[in-house]
Amino acid sequence: xxxxxxxLYPEVIDATTLGASFxxxxxxxxxxxxxxxxxxxxxxxQAYSIEKPSDATGLFGSSTLTTLVNFVLSRGVSPVIAxxxxxxxxxxxxxxxxxxxxxxxxxxxxxxxxxxxxTQARLVALADxxxxxxxxxxxMFTVVGMPTGTSKAALITAAGAIQSTRAxxxxxxxxxxxxxxxxxAFAAAQVAxxxxxxxxxxxxxxxxxxPNLTGxxxxxFGLPMFRKRVAASVVTNDFEDLLTGxxxxxxxxxxxxxEITHLRMTYTTDETxxxxxxxxxxxxxxxxVKAYAEDNLFLRRGNTEVTREALRSGVEALLxxxxxxxxxxxxxxxxxxxxxxxSSSLDERQVTVSYEGNVVRGISxxxxxxxxxxxx
Numbered sequence: 079x080x081x082x083x084x085x086l087y088p089e090v091i092d093a094t095t096l097g098a099s100f101x102x103x104x105x106x107x108x109x110x111x112x113x114x115x116x117x118x119x120x121x122x123x124q125a126y127s128i129e130k131p132s133d134a135t136g137l138f139g140s141s142t143l144t145t146l147v148n149f150v151l152s153r154g155v156s157p158v159i160a161x162x163x164x165x166x167x168x169x170x171x172x173x174x175x176x177x178x179x180x181x182x183x184x185x186x187x188x189x190x191x192x193x194x195x196x197t198q199a200r201l202v203a204l205a206d207x208x209x210x211x212x213x214x215x216x217x218m219f220t221v222v223g224m225p226t227g228t229s230k231a232a233l234i235t236a237a238g239a240i241q242s243t244r245a246x247x248x249x250x251x252x253x254x255x256x257x258x259x260x261x262x263a264f265a266a267a268q269v270a271x272x273x274x275x276x277x278x279x280x281x282x283x284x285x286x287x288x289p290n291l292t293g294x295x296x297x298x299f300g301l302p303m304f305r306k307r308v309a310a311s312v313v314t315n316d317f318e319d320l321l322t323g324x325x326x327x328x329x330x331x332x333x334x335x336x337e338i339t340h341l342r343m344t345y346t347t348d349e350t351x352x353x354x355x356x357x358x359x360x361x362x363x364x365x366x367v368k369a370y371a372e373d374n375l376f377l378r379r380g381n382t383e384v385t386r387e388a389l390r391s392g393v394e395a396l397l398x399x400x401x402x403x404x405x406x407x408x409x410x411x412x413x414x415x416x417x418x419x420x421s422s423s424l425d426e427r428q429v430t431v432s433y434e435g436n437v438v439r440g441i442s443x444x445x446x447x448x449x450x451x452x453x454x
Contacts, residue, residue, distance in 0.1 A: 106274045106358075107187060109159035110147055110267075111178045112194030115139025116166030122174075123181050127157045138162055142194040149254075149264055150192070153271035153290065159188050175200060179207040186216040189361075190270045196225045196261050198236045205245035205344070212244075215368070217361035219244040219343075219354075221270040223262020226251040226295060230304065230316055237324030237344040243351045245344045247325050250303045251295040252336055259295060265328060269338060273354070279362060280402055282355040282440035284340050291336040294328050302330040322346075326354075340442065359403045359437050367431065370396055386420040386429060393431055394418045404435035 114120050118139040128134050134147040138160070147160050163178035164171075175195065182191055193204055201222045211218045222245060224236055233249045240247060248266045253259055268288050276283060295303045304316035304327050317339045320327040324344040331337045343351035351357055370392055371377070379385045397404065397416045406414040417434040 103277070104155055104274050105277055106189040107157075107159065108150060108155055108190045108192060108270055108274050109161065109182045109185075109188030110143065110150065110192045110194070111161045111163050111175065111182060112138075112143030112146055113141055113168070114143050114162035114165045115141040118162065118165050120162045120165070122162050122165055123178055125159050125161050125181060125185050125187070128160050129157045134160065146192065146194050146263060146267055149260075150267050150271055153268060155271045155274050159185070172200070172203060176203060176207065179204060183207055183211040183216060183218065184214070186211075186214075189218055190274055191218055191220045192263070192267055192270055193220070193222065194263055196223060196263050198224070198239055201236065201245070201247070202240050205240045205242035208244035209242060217365060219246065219357060221246045221248060221266040221273070223248045223251075223264070223266040226259055226261050228262065230320060233320060233325045233327075234323030237346070240344040241324070241346065243343050243345045243357065246341055246354055247344050249320070249325055249327055252328065253292045253295070255290040255292065257292055268336075269326070269328075269341065272338070273341070279355060279358040280438055280440070282341065282353055283338050284440065284442070286338045287331055287333075288328070288336045288338065292334065294330050294336055304329065321352075353440060355440055356437050363397075363400065363404065366396055366400070367393055371431070381422055381426045381429060386422065389429070389431065390418050390420040393420075393433060397433060397435065402438065404437055407434045407436065 109125070115138060118137060118141065120126060120137040126137055128147055128151065131148040131151055134144045138144040143160060143162055147158050150158050161178045161182055163175045168174055175193070182188060191204065191208065193200065195201065204220050204222065208218050208220050224233060228249060233247065237247045248269050249262050250265070251259055251261050252265045252268065254264070268291060272283060272286060272288060293302065297303050304320065306313065306315045306317070308314070317327050317329060321340055321342060324342070324346045326341045327339050329337050329339050341354035343354065343357055345351045371389065374392065376385065376389050394416060397418065406416055409415045409417050419432045421430050422428070
């Protein structure tokens with residue numbers, strides 16, 4: 079019989095192979111820091127790529143880190159980068175956690191960082207570590223949460239203490255698929271998974287339903303801890319209060335699950351970062367321009383007018399492709415564009431790429447102003 083390469087008989091032959099795919103594409107990789115069990119196999123401070131629950135159990139033992147990693151894996155995010163800050167109990171928790179965060183920051187493989195801690199002081203320090211990551215051009219942010227039972231006022235206080243353009247504070251606690259109440263660390267992990275799997279950063283995920291959760295934390299009356307309510311004709315909207323205070327609250331879904339309301343950074347000095355979407359767009363534009371310059375070997379070219387024009391036109395085209403992220407401005411010539419310029423330093427050792435644009439904002443309110451008539 080002829081081999082396939084010289085066969086003359088006309089025939090369609092099946093050469094399909096089947097490979098396992100354990101998770102959908104991850105657009106923003108997640109790293110998790112936490113406490114491993116005493117005697118666990120993992121090396122403290124070392125980053126591990128975890129693809130399945132047995133990996134986490136084998137490395138970190140029966141621990142809070144294992145539980146949180148497996149929680150994220152069960153939400154469809156795989157692999158997860160995991161780092162143990164300690165094995166057993168903490169001797170000097172701030173220092174030990176900070177050392178693990180420093181390794182995550184210098185590694186640069188993650189974009190979203192989680193922790194098993196729900197202590198306000200630790201969350202403030204983690205947000206500071208995310209700011210430090212920008213010093214070496216690693217664009218990261220953290221999603222964090224507080225313990226169960228944390229009140230609206232306490233969450234707003236925590237957001238005020240964190241006050242970072244690289245931190246999202248989620249609350250309250252949530253009930254998982256088994257009806258078990260989980261802390262804000264797990265609520266944060268659930269939100270981080272949704273953000274990591276979102277292919278479109280212009281989609282701010284407002285009112286997105288979160289899978290495998292049965293509800294948000296309840297108060298002593300068995301009602302959702304945060305809700306809209308009215309008493310004596312006075313409306314209280316817990317969600318608006320929390321958002322104004324820098325918190326990204328979750329709400330009870332009408333179908334019985336949990337929904338995101340709106341995701342924002344804890345920074346409240348002005349309205350610059352009142353949406354996570356803004357943070358993501360600003361970071362991604364920089365990363366895309368950086369990748370374009372590096373991939374096209376501009377760092378290996380001579381500083382000439384031809385080189386600068388090639389870089390300018392390339393960045394202009396890149397921004398045009400992202401016009402649904404950032405809109406144009408009116409240029410000096412009266413045309414709409416991004417005012418892309420590439421200028422050289424006097425010693426010709428450096429070029430500066432500058433551009434302008436308006437970050438696209440998501441719709442937060444739709445006001446229905448109907449006018450109806452009826453014949454009488």
